[in-house]
Amino acid sequence: MLSMLSSQRDLYFTRTPLDAHQSMREAITLHALNHITKKRRRVLKNNERLAHASKAGNPAPEDVQDQGFTRPSVLILLPFRSFAHKWITALTSHTPSPSYQVENRARFYTEYGLPSGAVDKLANADPGTYPRDHVEMFSGNVDDAFRLGIKMTRKSVKLFADFYGCDLILASPLGLRMSIEKEKNADFLSSIEVLIVDQMDALTMQNWDHVQFVFSRLNQLPKESHDADFSRIKPWYLDGHASYLRQTILLTGYETPETRALFNSSLKNVAGKVRTERKWTPVEVPAGIDQNFVQFDCSHPKDEPEKRFHHFTTQILPVVMKSAVQSVNTVVFIPSSFDFIRVQNHFRKSLGVSFSVLSEYSSNQEISRVRQAFFSGKTAFLLVSERFHFFRRYKIRGIRNLIFYGPPDHPQFYTEFLSYPFLDDGVDASDVTCRVLYSKYDWLRLERIAGTEGAAALLKRGAV
Template sequence: MKRPSSLSLDPGVSSKPKFESLEFIDGDDPFQTHYSHRSSTSSKSTCLLSSRELALSNVSTPLIKPQIHKKLLHTDSSSSYLDLLGNYLDVFFTLSSSYFEEYQNAYILHILNHLYKTKTQITKNDQLPDPVKDQGFSPTKILVLFPYKKNAKVFIEKLVEIHCKGKKKKMTKSSRRKFTEVFEEAEDAEVSDAFKLGVVLGDKRELQLFTPFKASDMIIASPMSLRQAILNESEDENAKENLGILCSIEMVVMENSEVFLMQNWDHIETIFKAMNRIPDRDSMTADINRIRDPFIEEKSKEYRQLIIFSEFISPLLLSLFNRNENYKGKAKTIDHYPGVNQYDVVQKYRKFRASSQLSAADERFEYFTQNLWPNIKEDLYPKSILFVASYFEYIRVKAYLEENDPGVLCISEYTQKSDKQRSIANWKNGKNKAICVTERFLYFRPQKFDDIGHLVFYSLPEFNNFYEEFARESKEVISVYCKFDGYSLQRIVGDKKAGQLLK
């Protein structure tokens, strides 16, 4: 997989120039022209959207102010974020939790607006004498991915608030009962990532949950559970990939996407590979004469909108975003960071040459094993920590340490609980000079490490709080990086210093 380069990242990374505000003008509703008009542009620009800097690429501006369906006239739809989403661009929003409600309201209104318009259009076309191509293979148009049940629960409650106008009785009895069982009464209701359900919006504001996927308007799921459904994971070894579930998706929303980085990213890749492909005949519920040409030609992914919400930009998320083929173009927020390393600790940054994104992992390992570790291991302070961001890097580093430096303990998210406890106790008692840990282990099993000797970052963390918390307790910090680590570096040292280190 290609990993996008970093800090050529965004324009204006070391300063904050003033940009013009993004304008939305009156014109043909983007929903009506989405499948009938294709623009070809390769322009790039930077603008302001509600005081946030926004980088646009392959977007024809000015953008059109989308029309709001009559079913949403009771809501506050005067949002520039809703206007942006309503132009069907791919959007990557970085934000903190304190600002998330405004963004969430905008994207939920956008989802409902799209579904209401689609249903109205199909109903009108039903009355015409000749069939009109206005559908996909199935009615399932929206996919919303959440890392945990608690995130999905909030989303569903917002659907009830807006679509049902707050009337829970508009949910079917079976939906209310199952919702309570799964999202409120279950022991794992807060942190479980085992959930998936279909949703149907009724014409009279009814709401059905846990409907069959192929008969649903929308799918709400965790990546893990949806992957299991796609791959038909069961005892039947001959079960085929279920392409009918996601064959007609027109919009994907990923909420709290930074958490997906700490889960199994392969689930995300599997989902996107299975999306917008031609299914078997049993999965085609629409009249074949009304299926749009892009679906038949397996080009519907070019019309699929991707909306990502994350606390920060990461190479994996950005790669997924850039690979989405939406012809309408892309918009992503530009962030500025002051840095977190403003305290009295010796901090050293060691840059290695990476010839390409694909070879960076091998070159990092070569630099660590041949240049860095052999020169520092004898001089490590007691109670040192070696931090490794990914599990795949950890496997490689662990094998090297076991062969060349067995005094270093190694623990990851997959280490047995008893082994973890013993290793941490030995490290705290000074029986072993260093311990190697992964970011995912620290994310899911937070640990208190104090009085740290050397803190060595084999790779920089995605979550900059790990750098801040650990560095503050350390005598000396050594960080290994290359030109492709710009986003992580920027969050740790700030815009200006990152630009200097990456030169």
């Protein structure tokens, strides 16, 4: 991996396994430290050359362009404070004491760990109580608004450094956006030379607009000079070409159209870019369940939400509503938040059936009431957003019929929902129905569920 990083090309790791997360962080922080150290040595060497020339009364050397407009050169974007904790652990593994001193470590543990006396129910639960990926994602401090400047010197790592005096910034997209909008400029992002985005799959479950906002502010000409010595600034910064010399490293558990689009359209590195690719095998599901994949025609991605909604409301729901068995104990799983609101409004205005909803905004009290009402049969339909399941990961009892409005982004969610009917005693696979609505634009999600070969076969057969 270090050889790939040292190539200076943009790298997009599209399927980072859980067991490899920390080793990848350690490799990438070593690469980032190497970049910062080389930059510092170059600046110090040129400072000496300029001082010697001045002392000797000689003209200043001309080849001393070694800086950007501002000092920060590495940016790491993360979803939660707990991940800042993991990246600092990886970073300081390369700066051991007594050679290095880590300043403000106690403050960092206080602000980026759990409050004193708090119990982390995920981290302390018996193995198997919660899915591993959920424990990895949500144990620790899950605040999503933070920003942290880190200054590197020859003998120390200073946490909580001022942005314009630091070398590395660790932040969430939301935290950076709040800072930029408050200060009304993003000059501290003007000279980023190494950009790392970790857990992109989690960032898509937050607000992707914040990620796009940060990317749009990177490597722009600053509004203020910030005491920069323009004779020392690299020419491509002055020419407005800094984004072409920036290395971007993207890490995600799986791809989405948003992450692929970011890779395709926002990375301009002249050294080139690399995207990893792997074949997927079908996810495991309980034996005997008849999985009915329903394809609808769509010739343009802009028409996809409308075509999906039309097929769902005119082809799938009428069939379901005519069946006494399928019009009760039915979960509709909806990946997109926009689609979720639209389907919810349709159920409220048009169907006249009892239904409940579980979204990322549901309170604990609402969740308890809705789960009990669905399990007891008081509500016939339950609409579940993928974001709800991502953040809360509750098991839901009482399911006999599953309708996936689209394949879930997270393939494990598909497996989990197909296993939930068997939480109830006496349920046979023949008692469970499953429909998955998809189009050719669902390729990335479909591939993770049906496998690469299976997804290709599903798309080849065409709409029914």
